[in-house]
Amino acid sequence: MTNIAAEDLSADRSKMTVGSQVAVEMIGVNKWYGEFHVLRDINLTVRKGERIVICGPSGSGKSTMIRCINRLEEHQKGQIIVDGTELTNDLKKIDEVRREVGMVFQHFNLFPHLTILENCTLAPIWVRKMPKRQAEEAAMEYLAKVRIPEQAHKYPGQLSGGQQQRVAIARSLCMNPKIMLFDEPTSALDPEMVKEVLDVMISLAESGMTMLCVTHEMGFARQVANRVIFMDQGQIVEQNDPEAFFTNPQHERTRLFLSQILH
Amino acid sequence: MTLRDAAPSTPLSGQRGSGSSWLYDPTIRGIVFQVLLVVGLALFGWWVVHNTIVNLRAANIASGFDFLSTRAGYDIAQKPIDYTIDDTHGRAFLVGLLNTLVVAAIGVVLATVLGFLVGIARLSPNWLLAKVASVYVETFRNIPLLLQLLFWYKAVLSVLPGPRQGLALPMGSNLSNRGLIIPRPVIGEGFELVVGAVAVALAAAFGLSRWARARQMATGQSFPSGLAGLALVVLLPTFAYVLAGMPITLEYPELKGFNFAGGLVLKPEFMALLLGLTIYTASFIAEVVRAGVLAVSHGQTEAAYALGLRPSRTLRLVIVPQAMRVIIPPLTSQYLNLTKNSSLAVAVGYPDLVAVFAGSTLNITGRAVEVIFITMSVYLVISLLTAAFMNWFNARVALIER
Amino acid sequence: MTDVASPGPDARSAIYVRGTFVPPSPPPGSTVGPFGWAHKNLFSSPFNIAATILTALFLAWVVPPLLDWLIFDAVWTGENREACLPVDGREVGACWAWVQAKFGQILYGRYPLDQRWRVDLTALLFVAGLVPLAIPKVPYKRENTILMLTAFPVAAFILLYGGFGLPVVETALWGGLLVTLVVAVTGIVASLPLGILLALGRRSKLPIVKTVSVIFIEFWRGVPLITVLFMASVMLPLFLPSGVNFDKLLRALIGVALFSAAYMAETVRGGLQAIPKGQYEAAAAMGLGYWQSMRLVILPQALKIVIPGIVNSFISLFKDTSLVLIIGLFDVLGIIQLNFSDANWSAPTVPATGFVFAAIVFWIFCFGMSRYSQYMERRLETGHRR
Numbered sequence A: 001m002t003n004i005a006a007e008d009l010s011a012d013r014s015k016m017t018v019g020s021q022v023a024v025e026m027i028g029v030n031k032w033y034g035e036f037h038v039l040r041d042i043n044l045t046v047r048k049g050e051r052i053v054i055c056g057p058s059g060s061g062k063s064t065m066i067r068c069i070n071r072l073e074e075h076q077k078g079q080i081i082v083d084g085t086e087l088t089n090d091l092k093k094i095d096e097v098r099r100e101v102g103m104v105f106q107h108f109n110l111f112p113h114l115t116i117l118e119n120c121t122l123a124p125i126w127v128r129k130m131p132k133r134q135a136e137e138a139a140m141e142y143l144a145k146v147r148i149p150e151q152a153h154k155y156p157g158q159l160s161g162g163q164q165q166r167v168a169i170a171r172s173l174c175m176n177p178k179i180m181l182f183d184e185p186t187s188a189l190d191p192e193m194v195k196e197v198l199d200v201m202i203s204l205a206e207s208g209m210t211m212l213c214v215t216h217e218m219g220f221a222r223q224v225a226n227r228v229i230f231m232d233q234g235q236i237v238e239q240n241d242p243e244a245f246f247t248n249p250q251h252e253r254t255r256l257f258l259s260q261i262l263h
Numbered sequence B: 001m002t003l004r005d006a007a008p009s010t011p012l013s014g015q016r017g018s019g020s021s022w023l024y025d026p027t028i029r030g031i032v033f034q035v036l037l038v039v040g041l042a043l044f045g046w047w048v049v050h051n052t053i054v055n056l057r058a059a060n061i062a063s064g065f066d067f068l069s070t071r072a073g074y075d076i077a078q079k080p081i082d083y084t085i086d087d088t089h090g091r092a093f094l095v096g097l098l099n100t101l102v103v104a105a106i107g108v109v110l111a112t113v114l115g116f117l118v119g120i121a122r123l124s125p126n127w128l129l130a131k132v133a134s135v136y137v138e139t140f141r142n143i144p145l146l147l148q149l150l151f152w153y154k155a156v157l158s159v160l161p162g163p164r165q166g167l168a169l170p171m172g173s174n175l176s177n178r179g180l181i182i183p184r185p186v187i188g189e190g191f192e193l194v195v196g197a198v199a200v201a202l203a204a205a206f207g208l209s210r211w212a213r214a215r216q217m218a219t220g221q222s223f224p225s226g227l228a229g230l231a232l233v234v235l236l237p238t239f240a241y242v243l244a245g246m247p248i249t250l251e252y253p254e255l256k257g258f259n260f261a262g263g264l265v266l267k268p269e270f271m272a273l274l275l276g277l278t279i280y281t282a283s284f285i286a287e288v289v290r291a292g293v294l295a296v297s298h299g300q301t302e303a304a305y306a307l308g309l310r311p312s313r314t315l316r317l318v319i320v321p322q323a324m325r326v327i328i329p330p331l332t333s334q335y336l337n338l339t340k341n342s343s344l345a346v347a348v349g350y351p352d353l354v355a356v357f358a359g360s361t362l363n364i365t366g367r368a369v370e371v372i373f374i375t376m377s378v379y380l381v382i383s384l385l386t387a388a389f390m391n392w393f394n395a396r397v398a399l400i401e402r
Numbered sequence C: 001m002t003d004v005a006s007p008g009p010d011a012r013s014a015i016y017v018r019g020t021f022v023p024p025s026p027p028p029g030s031t032v033g034p035f036g037w038a039h040k041n042l043f044s045s046p047f048n049i050a051a052t053i054l055t056a057l058f059l060a061w062v063v064p065p066l067l068d069w070l071i072f073d074a075v076w077t078g079e080n081r082e083a084c085l086p087v088d089g090r091e092v093g094a095c096w097a098w099v100q101a102k103f104g105q106i107l108y109g110r111y112p113l114d115q116r117w118r119v120d121l122t123a124l125l126f127v128a129g130l131v132p133l134a135i136p137k138v139p140y141k142r143e144n145t146i147l148m149l150t151a152f153p154v155a156a157f158i159l160l161y162g163g164f165g166l167p168v169v170e171t172a173l174w175g176g177l178l179v180t181l182v183v184a185v186t187g188i189v190a191s192l193p194l195g196i197l198l199a200l201g202r203r204s205k206l207p208i209v210k211t212v213s214v215i216f217i218e219f220w221r222g223v224p225l226i227t228v229l230f231m232a233s234v235m236l237p238l239f240l241p242s243g244v245n246f247d248k249l250l251r252a253l254i255g256v257a258l259f260s261a262a263y264m265a266e267t268v269r270g271g272l273q274a275i276p277k278g279q280y281e282a283a284a285a286m287g288l289g290y291w292q293s294m295r296l297v298i299l300p301q302a303l304k305i306v307i308p309g310i311v312n313s314f315i316s317l318f319k320d321t322s323l324v325l326i327i328g329l330f331d332v333l334g335i336i337q338l339n340f341s342d343a344n345w346s347a348p349t350v351p352a353t354g355f356v357f358a359a360i361v362f363w364i365f366c367f368g369m370s371r372y373s374q375y376m377e378r379r380l381e382t383g384h385r386r
């Protein structure tokens, strides 16, 4: 586990404001894989501008939970409402939600047959029906924000892991999402690349983005998150603000988990 | 390597003197070995040529390629170009080659269609369909092609009843032990107009899709160019066809006595070969397709979905371009296999290159060396051209990796 | 606010600690069990339903007639053609009685009846040698391989052909599965050493060696096997000094061995390429010469990786052996075809029966071997991960 100490990262919490509108609401969500009960009665409300860090042991259902939010996984019971749209089998609604929710994966999942720029403009052109020129201009802006505009015409295979992950973030941002989901964005990276990705995520938080982030980067959680959620056995076990969560965990499972990852 | 180079400098080996040290120099050893190889091969070649000349002389067989311009004296059952018994062996060769290319070309198209369908069916979420597709693949790729050809030819197509009792199919077609007889299109006056209309429609559809793409890139507005293009390609030629007074008529086969007159006959030999090649090769192509699609990781689909792309767009913009890179090289080699396998035509009596040239011509002229040489060269040239294409393709589309 | 009765966190509160864990509960009835399975795999969408119906219709169209032909209308016993004739409009399926009557020939060809024990013994030796080789857990692989590559071929040759007191059985009398297996096994065994040499040659730094290997490999891979067999049967006698007369089977074997050596070379080359460069460097750093490092370090690893590839080559070769019938040898397919002309057994369904039976024989061998190759592949994969 690479843990960037909180001191290495600098985030300006004063810029991060939480609104009052609800961005994501999960009510009594349950999900099964066959006979296996992965998500058990998940209740969660995320307001606009919130930065939520989700942690927990492997297999506790963290990925499954955030993947339900953009319907990469289907839930079987309960309600998930994203930006006012309830996720059902209705394909139109799924499209609507996916347009507004960006996602960054552990293994980047860049499209290897397209250049960095094409990766970034693909969805704006085909989903947002944006003219190519405009899409490219916007993409270049975001690539500049993640600090790799000079790589725009290379292919993903030619970039380092950290650079690829930053492109993946830029690619999601090009769709102008209201909510960003991160599934262990730094855990496939070499230690020296973790910080460059976290820095990008911090500036994203400072810009007021609503973020749900599965990560074990506790330094990041302390600096950026306004809530930390601990999951185990498919359920939310504890939830608190980061300071209290790390210094004074309530549940014994949380204490056990923290003692393992913080040594 | 480096350690070996250093070894002779130890005192012990140093004492052997310079006289024998060249024996241990890898460069010199390599040269000596290669010289020996060349000499050995040359001697072997000379020995073979010498034996052949002696044997041919003893058997009183002439040699040379002059037989190509002599009268063949045998007929060929299927000829895409004019040919009679009085034509030369050279022309017979050409007929055989064309027959090979005809069956290979049609086989490639059919095997591709069937193979892609089966390969995709095998990946289908529908359990039943996927199972049927895998039974197909596992059955047909584990049975020798020759056996399949003989089965279709001797156990299916030749035991059909004669034309009178044959299986009547729509449009006057008939399937019997004489083969499949279908209506023959007869071209009349004004046909050029239809051809012209087809060409214009194709060009227009192509231009339309280019324009739609450019407009989408420029303004973001999309235009259903595929649908419009399809309409264009269907409607324009139909219109021209009616306008030109319906210049294509169908000549329906008619039963006269014991056989059919008119119509287009697909002989049982041709059908058996085509059926066998298609079914056998499709089972391999299905596997190639499946492997290609599976080679694109699920993460790619998820990333595309997460960006809001619809499944059909995801398929077209993300999955297919990547899968095709994986599919095309082994697909090409399946095409090559099909072409080489078409030489099994000789077993069912379809007059392909091997049956005509390495069969009849060889038997009549006795020029075994020349005939086999020419036959093999043809296949080699086809193989080399395919290999060249594959190298070009791989260099062009290879994903750029670090 | 923590509330044990409602286990979820309150939407508004920032702090939440779970009281009791939610125990796992069974999924809603519609997603599991046979119904859930059928819903998910057969009826999940309109498209899926359509696919299920069409496939079921297809099966209903194909399977019953097939079963009728193979089993219910088939003739299982009989002395001659009478049994299999469709008299009085009787439906006649496969004529298995014919297969029964010809079974000996299908296995041995025209090998003399009183000598067939020699074939059986050879087969027994072969199986006894091969099974321990094929099972990964059995030890003494190396000794066993050497035995199979040296002692067994000699013993098999003496047993099958004759000598040392055994009467000679000319290869013209061999046939059926015997010929199929002899051609395939000899082809693969002979092509292995040649293939390894060619693979090493193709990767060699010596330009002439490399060129010669490439030309050899690409030549044989570029031409169809049938032209190779034609060449072996009509041209090979021309290439040799007059008076050297060789057996038809041997000629075919030479053609097949050269042909499959080229494919084997490509398989082995794949294995050589998969060996990390570090292994070559480590071998050289230990002071091993080229041949030593190949023999002791590289080939043992490479050959292990290519076992599935070799099995796949063997499957291709096994199927290709059927081509020898075109140059007048009688393998399984050849013998079966030859027996169609037996007037005692001339009945309409005999050819189809013969081909289907041959297909079943080939299928069992090829499918079995492909499963074995997949099993080895999986084993190698897990072995590498560890």
Ligand SMILES: Nc1ncnc2c1ncn2[C@@H]1O[C@H](COP(=O)(O)OP(=O)(O)OP(=O)(O)O)[C@@H](O)[C@H]1O
Pocket (backbone or CB within 6 Å): A033, A036, A038, A056, A057, A058, A059, A060, A061, A062, A063, A064, A065
């Ligand atoms: N497609 C699937 N089919 C069946 N079971 C699955 C599937 N995906 C995940 N699971 C199971 O669901 C559980 C939760 O998986 P999930 O990926 O959400 O865990 P996680 O908390 O993200 O773990 P990690 O930290 O290892 O990523 C695991 O036990 C996993 O084995």
Ligand SMILES: [Mg+2]
Pocket (backbone or CB within 6 Å): A062, A063, A064, A183, A184
């Ligand atoms: Mg996970």
